[in-house]
Amino acid sequence: MTQPHTTRRRGVIPAYPVALGIVFAICTVGMALNLIAAIATDVVDEGPRTLREQLAGVIGFGIGGLTISLLGAWWFSRTEARAKVGAIVFGALAVPTIILFFSGTPGMFGATAAFLAGLTRGRTAATGAPRVFGIVGLVFAILNVLVTVAGVSIAWIVEGSPNAR
Numbered sequence: 001m002t003q004p005h006t007t008r009r010r011g012v013i014p015a016y017p018v019a020l021g022i023v024f025a026i027c028t029v030g031m032a033l034n035l036i037a038a039i040a041t042d043v044v045d046e047g048p049r050t051l052r053e054q055l056a057g058v059i060g061f062g063i064g065g066l067t068i069s070l071l072g073a074w075w076f077s078r079t080e081a082r083a084k085v086g087a088i089v090f091g092a093l094a095v096p097t098i099i100l101f102f103s104g105t106p107g108m109f110g111a112t113a114a115f116l117a118g119l120t121r122g123r124t125a126a127t128g129a130p131r132v133f134g135i136v137g138l139v140f141a142i143l144n145v146l147v148t149v150a151g152v153s154i155a156w157i158v159e160g161s162p163n164a165r
Contacts, residue, residue, distance in 0.1 A: 027104025028062030065105030087117035091133025107144030113137025
């Protein structure tokens with residue numbers, strides 16, 4: 001027996017504020033703290049940008065992504081038709097912003113797409129293209145967190161190993 005389409009979602013996917021908060025806390029705040037720790041411990045980065053420039057980028061793009069996500073969620077969620085369009089817009093935006101993964105922007109856009117598609121807890125799931133883009137967004141939100149945690153962990157392990165010096 002299947003559930004009717006109007007059934008609100010319950011399950012492992014958290015409510016939108018929780019999902020967005022997790023992505024922001026781990027990807028933006030966590031990465032910023034990682035860079036602050038690297039600056040404080042005089043870690044040398046051979047990349048094209050200094051650690052301070054990277055920190056400014058993480059904070060700027062992270063806060064920008066959070067602001068756009070919150071405003072978009074508010075505006076698009078006002079009607080069901082807008083929510084469907086918003087799910088497609090934010091799901092599509094999550095893809096090219098992958099170059100900003102260090103700031104959490106693709107994950108925040110992905111969480112917003114999942115919310116607008118009704119995939120987060122307490123929402124009614126959409127069908128068709130909005131649902132597909134919501135799933136893509138949800139995958140980006142999860143992967144953004146996992147890549148950030150793994151990348152930072154590996155970087156500190158490698159940097160801290162005796163063979164790295």
